[in-house]
Structure formats: C-alpha cells, structure tokens
Amino acid sequence: MRKPFIIFYFLIFYTLAELIWWSVLLVRSQPGRIGMILGELAVFIAIFSVGAYFLHKSINNERRLHQQQKNFLLSVTHELKSPLASIKLYLQTIQKRDLNREQQLNFISKSLVDIERLNDMVENMLIASRIDNSSYTFPKEKFNLSELVQTIVSRLQINKCDCNQQIISADVDPDVEIVGDKFALSSMINNLVENAIKYSGPCEVVEVKLKRKEQSVHLMVADHGIGIADVEKPRIFDKFYRVGNEDTRNTKGTGLGLFIVKHVLDKHDATIKVRDNKPSGSIFEVVFA
Known part of the structure; x- marks a missing residue:
C-alpha cells in the first residue's frame, strides 16, 4: 500500500512545481498583473491543498480498511479451523474408540459447545452484513x-x-x-x-x-x-x-x-x-x- 502514497505525493509535488513555474513565467511576461496572478495562485493552491487533504484522507482510510479486512480474514480462518478441528477429533474418537456412554456423552457435549461457537460466529457475520446493506428491519x-x-x-x-x-x-x-x-x-x-x-x-x-x-x-x-x-x-x-x-x-x-x-x-x-x-x-x- 506504499506505492499509491508515493505516486500521490509525487503528483502533488510535480503539480505545485509546475504551477509555481508557470506563475513565474506569467509574472515575467506581464509584470503589471503580478497582484492578480499571485491572488489567483493563492486561491488555486488553497483549493488544491484542500482537495489533496481529503484525497489523502480517503486513501489512508482505504488502506486502514484493507488492513482490517485482512485481519478479519485471518481471524475468521482461525475461528473456523479451531472448533472444526475439535469437533472432528471428538467424532473420530467416538468412532474409533470403544467408549462407555458417559465418555460419549462428554465428547458430544463438547462438540455441541464448539458448534454453538460456530453458530454464534455465523449469526454475527449474517447480522453485520444485513446492517451494512440496510436489509435488516429489526422487528420489535x-x-x-x-x-x-x-x-x-x-x-x-x-x-x-x-x-x-x-x-x-x-x-x-x-x-x-x-x-x-x-x-x-x-x-x-x-x-x-x-x-x-x-x-x-x-x-x-x-x-x-x-x-x-x-x-x-x-x-x-x-x-x-x-x-x-x-x-x-x-x-x-x-x-x-x-x-x-x-x-x-x-x-x-x-x-x-x-x-x-x-x-x-x-x-x-x-x-x-x-x-x-x-x-x-x-x-x-x-x-x-
């Protein structure tokens, strides 16, 4: 994400340099209009600076959102793998071992807890998605x-x-x-x-x-x-x-x-x-x- 910022700052520097250079040329060719030229230059720089600030802010927000989404994917991957691996292990143990009823119920109970974790995560993602696209009506x-x-x-x-x-x-x-x-x-x-x-x-x-x-x-x-x-x-x-x-x-x-x-x-x-x-x-x- 550094490349867009490098290009962004280079374009700003290049634009300002060109603007100042053309202003100098105008002043040299029309010294009687120096006040008007400098005034218009100041207004343009002010507008340009405001636009550059908001563009920089937008790029920065986009970079932060990209990092947060990356973190989210890493987290979801871990959240899914952990309970699924646990449930798989419990079920394989029940399948391959000669367990008594109490041990089986214990492993089934632990599997259900992990399933509840998965269910909670899916519900969170579902409701977050509905909130984002305003499709959830919150019936009361x-x-x-x-x-x-x-x-x-x-x-x-x-x-x-x-x-x-x-x-x-x-x-x-x-x-x-x-x-x-x-x-x-x-x-x-x-x-x-x-x-x-x-x-x-x-x-x-x-x-x-x-x-x-x-x-x-x-x-x-x-x-x-x-x-x-x-x-x-x-x-x-x-x-x-x-x-x-x-x-x-x-x-x-x-x-x-x-x-x-x-x-x-x-x-x-x-x-x-x-x-x-x-x-x-x-x-x-x-x-x-």
Whole structure:
C-alpha cells in the first residue's frame, strides 16, 4: 500500500512545481498583473491543498480498511479451523474408540459447545452484513429480557473454565420486559458477555447485572481482564477493529461483536458506555430508556 502514497505525493509535488513555474513565467511576461496572478495562485493552491487533504484522507482510510479486512480474514480462518478441528477429533474418537456412554456423552457435549461457537460466529457475520446493506428491519415485540439474559448466561457458563468455577456472576431483576428485536438483542448480549470472558484471565469472574431503575433498564457487563486503553475506546465499536495485531493476538474474535452491539442499540434508542473497572478490566453499561 506504499506505492499509491508515493505516486500521490509525487503528483502533488510535480503539480505545485509546475504551477509555481508557470506563475513565474506569467509574472515575467506581464509584470503589471503580478497582484492578480499571485491572488489567483493563492486561491488555486488553497483549493488544491484542500482537495489533496481529503484525497489523502480517503486513501489512508482505504488502506486502514484493507488492513482490517485482512485481519478479519485471518481471524475468521482461525475461528473456523479451531472448533472444526475439535469437533472432528471428538467424532473420530467416538468412532474409533470403544467408549462407555458417559465418555460419549462428554465428547458430544463438547462438540455441541464448539458448534454453538460456530453458530454464534455465523449469526454475527449474517447480522453485520444485513446492517451494512440496510436489509435488516429489526422487528420489535414485547418480551422478557430477564429470561433472555439468564438463558445466555447459563449457556456461556458451560465448559468455560477448567477449574469448574462459575465464572459468570449474574444479578438479574425478575420479569424485566422491554419492546425490541429479541434476536438482535440476544446477539448484542451474547457479544458483550463473550467479550468479557474472552479478554479475562482464566477463571476470572465476569459480572452481569440487569436492573430496572425508575423509567429505564440498565444492563451491565463487567470483567477483570486486560482493560481498554483510553486511546482505543473511541474506535472499539468500528467494524473489524480490534486492539493490537491479528498475527500476535492470542484472543479469538472477528472484530464484529462490538460493531453489532452499537448498531443494535442505536436501532433501539439505547446507549452504551464503557469505563474502566477497578483495579483492572472494563465495564460496559447499556441503558434502555
């Protein structure tokens, strides 16, 4: 991506040099019109500079998007290979080994967890694509948000910690109902909780709270993980954006989760804020008015 910038800067330098040279020639041939020539030169340079600035910005954005898409493809490839390899191994073991029923059920259960991971990733890509081309209408209905949060928390508790510790601490007010798109909001909650688990250390507790406060509903997901630097916070909701480099990052993900979260909440007139957790980690707070 360096070549377009080299060509771009060369063309700018060449154009300005030619413009100044022709202006000098005009001044020499018509010294009485020097004021008009210099005035027009200044206006042209100003317009040219503004155009060059926006063109440079556009090329830079294109380069950043290209890198993010490259990172996304690398990440998706890894995300697909890992659970597929795991499922294949479990099924081959069941097929080739004489396992008792308890061992078979254990391997089947682990395979189903990996299938859920694949399903979540496919749903994320599907809803992100629909958001991009504005084909998703967000059909809304009244439903029990408390039950949805509890269901997601229960599912994500399974096989997330080798020490059998309950890593998600849920504090959910009963019978909290809202009007919204249940599928999209399910994806939003799932992404927030998955992110909290993903960026936390082994067996670190993730807190999920759902509270009704006067005329609003508050959903909070807090972790004690690596946290988010202040300089990164304005960009974490951008599509494909992930902190660090895809080649060196250990955490899994596609960079779509928080992008989906923000757009889903915008469609529900809800807000989301991220702040530091003490002594470490992050807190995401969603407010439904």
